[in-house]
Amino acid sequence: MNFRFLHAADLHLDTPFSHLTGVPELVARELREASLQAFAALIDTALAEEVAFVVIAGDVYDGSVRGVRAQLAFRDGLQRLSDAGIKTFVAYGNHDPVQEGWSAIDSFPEGVTIFPADAVATIPVEIDGLQVATVSGISYAKAATTDNLALRFEPAKGRGFHVAVLHTNVGGHADHAGYSPCTLDDLRASGHHYWALGHIHRRQALSGGAPHVVYPGNLQGRSTKPSEQGPKGALIVEVSGTTVSETRFVPLDRVRFETVEAEIDDRSLEGLEQALVDAAAEQLHLADGSSVVLRGVIRGRGALHDDLAGHDRRLDLLQRLRDLAPLTVPFVWWDRLEWHTRPSVDLADRYGGDDFVADLLRAAAVVSEGAPEPVTLAATDGGRRRITKASVAADPRLGWAPEIGAEYRNWLGDLVPLADDPELWDEAVTTALDLLLEGED
Template structure:
């Protein structure tokens, strides 16, 4: 029986162009493009430092079928470093970089690199000091829109050692991601493998533990302020003891982090106090090991007298935060500031009023109670009436339905906006 480690990474999106940002702030777009390449360089460094047995990459190495020259050459250089150190790299392609579409600059790979094809699941032995310690099974997307349940093709063979599956897929309908290569955790378990190295979902998470492990490593470098893109990003180091997975260790590698900092105005006396609170939060994030830059969104919440000083001045405050962190290392960019504050009021008093304000609050309370009761009929009817105009014509396949758990947040937003616009006094 063997004891070793291996690395699992996915969704590298090397050299992502950030075209929308590039038109407005080219220097920032370039810093983010560099970040994806730096994260990959750190991945290779980690593999060498930890002396892993092999590395698996589960798709979306590039951001599109037309892969950039810079990204491809950097990718090959990294794999060459692994091969020289005797570390195998096993690669499955995903929907952003299908093997049968797009242009490639690389005709041959370093000796210990294996790229899985799209016709059938392939099985590659991993031999260390004359012993077969693992078998890695994988298949790539041939085209972008892969709708087949590819996981159903995988089966454990009779070979000794750890059995690993490498696949880009959507397990159990993970929200926010296209249903490419859809499958279930039951499909993964049925294959009889020890570990599934998955790609496609950018939020890292372990789906299965025990006899069969399955995990999304998440993407290597965050790309936006979507929840799945924020926070620590990197790879998973898999510890194997006696041919079984013993531990899955997250390894942050992204040099640039997208994060949201939140400040509550309750108890704050003025804008300088709010600025200090936000800057302190940013400072704490910037001290994270390996951080070279921060992309920040500020969220200001709560009730209090400071609310009136904030209304209509959100952009001015964001700009002031930019000024306060100019020239710092790691660099900090305040990309947006969202205000979710309300006047200092007693809601219990307002809801009893016989005017428009009281009527709005009572109606919102009725919808919230309906949701809490589990039926959600009132709230759902309201949401569907809002969705209906968007669901006709060309937009009908591009407007996702609003989930039940989003209705509560929408109700809070409606209440906050109503109280703001009506300039409510208790």
């Protein structure tokens, strides 16, 4: 028997997008609606694709304070599926545990299974009186669920294709909260054909067969964090007997979060602006009817770095991009610009000099790369002082020459601990250079 089902997770209905600041009314309104519209699109897709059932693997809501709009929209969607004779299976996760928060829904429509929190439940799915699948699952009782729920699944048995539904952090990814951690081997052991997982927002298949172990990603991106970027939606899984014949991603997001990059090398301000505007237009095109929230990353070395080094000018460029972007739906909203640019000076040339810029560059090299040879710097007593990485660690204030000024010495001392983070350190040194070079002019 061939059939298809829909696998979604991490709906985070009515998610607030509270980190986005300074957005105009139209953008705020669209963001407020985005998660609910994505859910409506999910229901539309299930109906259009005539799926046998829908699986939702946790984090239906954004928090245990489940919003009124979120709950009522969720119930409406399940009712539409029920009316069409489509079963829905829901396992709650850490954002919507069964025993916490407030439920506005007295009774769910016919054909909806909310998996219990005390034990794994298994429900058969029939088509034309023939059992074609079973769907097993368990919900979180409390948000802080850190025991291995995967071990509670009994070996799959009976006719058909066996689906297991769980909100879990497979492999205990350090970047994700450690909710109900389990291993891939735990999941392989149970004999299910398809583990419909939720929790990790980046879409991925941890195993492409025997069994399929899949995170569909969240339904609607929530920020410009890497795991929240790119197309978001759900998976349509085509089943033939006990085999997955195809898995198709269906984008359902209404607002897409993306990063665009531009280089400043030899570009005029006008050229940089055009590059960013073009990149935004391309993202809007790729989003295919959805709106786009952009983070711009600007790299490279050149005169523009020096010209725009002041905070205000960079903010002005951001404002200018916002002014140029379409503010009708689908919109483009520039959330922010990140500058990883470098001054136009020849750093190799300056490194060999005998001024403070050279001292700074050499000290930075010692700190960040642990230069094998100690370097000498102008010291407070007017002479030269040898420094090594160890001496910097022992005294981050370095004994910089007095003509540098106490505020610089203190400030540079504060920078040294940043060396553990290469990107941050690079930025700190670049900022220090900017200030020094500005002084030279």
